[in-house]
Amino acid sequence: MTRVLLVDDQALVRSGFSLILSVEDDLEVVGEAGDGATAIELTRTLRPDIVLMDVQMPVMDGIEATRRIVAEDLAKVLVLTTFDHDEYVFDGLAAGASGFLLKNSDAEHLVEAVRTVAAGHALLAPQITRRVIEQMVAGERHPLGGSVDTAQTGARPADAPPAGLALLTPREREVLELIGTGLSNAEIARALFLGEATVKTHVSNVLSKLHLRDRVQAVVLAHRAGLV
Secondary structure, three states: OEEEEEEOOOOHHHHHHHHHHHOOOOOEOOOOOOHHHHHHHHHHHHHOOOEEOOOOOOOOOOOHHHHHHHHHHOOOEEEEEOOOHHHHHHHHHHHHEEEEOOOOOOHHHHHHHHHHOOOOOOEEEHHHHHHHHHHOOOOOOOOOOOOOOOOHHHHOOOOOOOHHHHHHOOHHHHHHHHHHHOOOOOHHHHHHHOHHHHHHHHHHHHHHOOOOOOHHHHHHHHHOOOOO
16 A cells, blocks of 8 residues: 655645545555645654655745655655746756656546656656756756756766766666656567566666666666767
């Protein structure tokens, strides 16, 4: 059973998400919060597996709440964002979010996103992947004017590829390239004619050898290293 905490300043939105998730046999909504500060306290108390986190909220926004929750290793955070606010994704990456989901996603995508993050995989909504990567590759500038934190993203300058890249086997390098294009494990398995369990092992090896926190960092690194 995956325990989920819902965080959004609109009660109607929380009710809708709760209704969608509660009907699933493997998902349980354990609490709701209307701001980031309350979310942190409830996360410490309820210890959910996943926090579904909105960004714009009173008292404390979702990015700061995400940063504190991840810093204390309390739960994985799935950030709700919109297509028009790239800066939230950059800030969420730096804060340690495990995934990003468009707020207008349908019920099926919401459920699948929660399951994906709960299983230990990072998730970046396909609609925003290209914009995020293009911004990060094009000069290391944050959309708000600051520089991208490469220590947080796992990225390196294009002329200094990560040393661990040489440790990858040819197959692992292929897998990294396909991760960089935004493919899921199932899609990579089909592309390489491999079993999904085998792909999962390759992905784990790639993350370990390159010292990456999750799949999102792998996507960024693949682009920065010129593999995609």
